[in-house]
Amino acid sequence: MAAKDRDRFSTTTRLRLLGEQTAARVYRSQTRRQAHRSRLTGRAALLALVLCSLVVALAYPIRQYVSQRAEVAELERQQDEARQRVEELRDLKARWKDDAYAEQQIRQRLHYVMPGETGYIVIDPDAVKKSRTDQGAAARPWYANVWDGVDKSDRAAR
Template identity: 65%
Template structure:
């Protein structure tokens, strides 16, 4: 320190202040440049980390979308299979009912107006509904299947 005082004593105060300011400025500049170097390294690392994360997100986005889409399709297919299973059970029950002669006879009597020998069949016609349809009373006295066969016969004849 004593050597520094002797060196400064030969210079004027202005020169000493100037040199002191230059040294201080150099010291501050060096510390700032060190911080900038540290910051730039940290920023580079952060940029690399962000780049890696973005790459992972982009790389995983399509497979994740496919996964979600396929899970949705699987759920739809399972619902469809459940509906088909339920319908199959209903059809098996109906087939079992039709295997019963009493059920088949009941349905024939109900829908086709079949009667057993010795029974008298009655067909109730709503007169308002018959007039509304325009069928008149001539066809209202007959069963529906007779009207169907008459319609087929008329359609089969050539036009007069």
């Protein structure tokens, strides 16, 4: 029985040694993977840090660029509106140089009539009722409003 015990012992010993060797190989392979993983993680962390610092460094200039582009676009729009207004005023100035247009506007706005003509102003009865209830600046003749404006500015100057 001693031989059987030795064989069993030797098989057990062999299995234990084989298990220890296998465990050592697995341990070495895990440490290599962990070492490789830790290097990769460090690289990834460094890359993330560099990317974050680039984003932070470029965020303000990009924001400034975008806001300046918006401001330039707004100024160009205002410039186009001003050009259009200048053209309208040039057209109006050219129209006022025409005597027929000036006469038409004078007749219409100031109710002037040519010598020998009789001027009539037709008053809408509904407008009269409305003007009596409003009693505002619109109900008065234009020259009364102008004169009140002159009086107000004269009082403010004193």
